[in-house]
Amino acid sequence: MTPREDETEAARTSPVDPWPTPDERAADATLRPGTLSEFEGQPRVVDQLGLVLEAARHRGHTPDHVLLSGPPGLGKTTLAMIIATEMGAPLRITSGPAIQHAGDLAAILSGLTEGEVLFLDEIHRMSRPAEEMLYLAMEDFRVDVVVGKGPGATAIPIEIPPFTLVGATTRAGLLPGPLRDRFGFTAQLDFYEAADLERIVVRSAARLGIEVDDASAAEIARRSRGTPRIANRLLRRVRDYAQVHNGGAVTLELSRGALELYEVDPLGLDRLDRAVLEAICRKFGGGPVGVSTLAISVGEETETIEEVAEPFLVRLGFIMRTPRGRIATPAGWRHIGLVPPDRSGGAQPDLFA
Template identity: 65%
Template sequence: MRGPRVADDDVTAPEPLDEVELAVEGALRPGTLAEFVGQHKVRGQLQLLLDAARIQQRPADHILLAGPPGLGKTTLAMIVAQESERPLRLSSGPAIQHAGDLAALLSSLTPGEVLFIDEIHRMARSAEEMLYLAMEDFRIDIMVGKGAGATSIPLDLAPFTLVGATTRSGMLPNPLRDRFGFTAHLEYYEPDELERVVERSASVLGVRLGEAQRVEIARRSRGTPRIANRLLRRVRDYALVHSGGTQPALADVQAALDLYDVDAIGLDRLDRAVLDALVRRFRGGPVGLSTLAVTVGEEPDTVESVVEPYLVRIGFMGRTPRGRIATPEAYAHVGVAHPDGALNLDDL
């Protein structure tokens, strides 16, 4: 929104901060598959699917995007709508807790519209069962009345493309999973790919980074673009406050990330607390998830879904039938000598 004119100069007041931030956030998301960094195999598969739908002048097949948080599932859904030249409708599994919620959503779709449902595995079971018929035949059955007098009224839907995103594909019922024409499994990013993500985002944010700075941010980003972008913003803020500029030195990058408790390999305060408890208090385990969570003052779900995946992936923790164990690499990172006779993954 433009403000009043200042004297005779063509100068306007700055846009409200929230609008500016929203614009920046939107700019950080790539708009096409060609701009999307990483996930080469998935991008090629999606491109083929969208090109075939365009040639046949039909909506694209339903798409399931599976993978850990922060890898670009929402961005890919937006790209599917953009490259299909179709409108996009956004929703989420937790918001669809009744079949009526889903019926209202589906009946309002326009022909060819792309419907994105995030965390689709958290939909209510009654809504999932309604979705089976909608995905396959573009039709739903509305129940009118109760008891012996209840009747089913079929309602035809406009053809649409469903893009579902899930961090736990194993929780999806087989009948729902089988109705997706294509399932994409997103993988964690390699360091060089994250460097390219940081380079692109830095140019959008107006931050000038050298190669050493990009490498430092990338290696602390846990293989996740969302985390890389978040750390880049904190580096930008630190440089602005302490250096007064937009060209942070390597020391600025390291100081900013250390200030926010992100260590050299991307572990944060909670990660280190879990490792420290596992190594020092429980002598490397095995220890149960609930006991470990209580020790660090967090919910078991948080430890299991946020902390463990990365610690397991980098080889610092093992999941065994007897509980969680620390590996020799975890001992080394914590700075404690690995005891002889301790349980190792190779022993199982």
């Protein structure tokens, strides 16, 4: 279970948590791009998806089912909305955790109209009976509703109009092969470059009525961990700080002050990230240290360390996961102002997780 699934306090309060809070969902809606041409930062996915949609329009058919995978906050929900907009079709949104029984899915599918786009978020968390019903619906546009129990049970086939399923997952490896194979197009979203995030910050600022200079936009983008949702959240926090301290005018110095107040450092590390890194280096000599011991030392849950802090620290090359535990790299030591120990004379850690 991930921190977002059990709603840990750290996941709810960190300014660089990529999962949306309930209050942010409405705010993000005003900042989302409305068309593929406005969607920044994923040119390969945009070109491929644009070709799929254009070909479907030429044939007069619904597009193939689309699977979007990647870390949270990169634009999977936005792309689902864009697909519906580009095809001029209605959009219906649901999620895997909301579909725990085959009957739940049957009710949704039987209510679809022709050409409708069904967005199924966190599709890997759907129940197995519903998953098996979805196979038939995706392939034959039909669901079999079982009436009765035991030897007298009868399967009643219900035809459903052609539709496009857009599935989104943060854990593509948890999807069974038969389900993955039924998607005609699969897109893997990657983390964004700072230049792409800078353009997103500028566009979002314009929609929020904020004047942001290039230097401030670049500073926010640099600390956003390659994630548009985090960039927009930090922009709103900088806006709040500017309204209180400078009458709403955003400057580079003010942006840095706001981000320091929220404990987001120049590389995007927050309080938890630095606590984990400092614990490994200062308390455990650089490691290896087990994740449960590490979690206790920083006062967090093990799942929070594994799912919130570690992925970004590993991506930066500050720590490594090994069979014997977590190890700080020389870059991690230097980031917190410490000199890495000389391990040349000792046994080298096993670097293969």
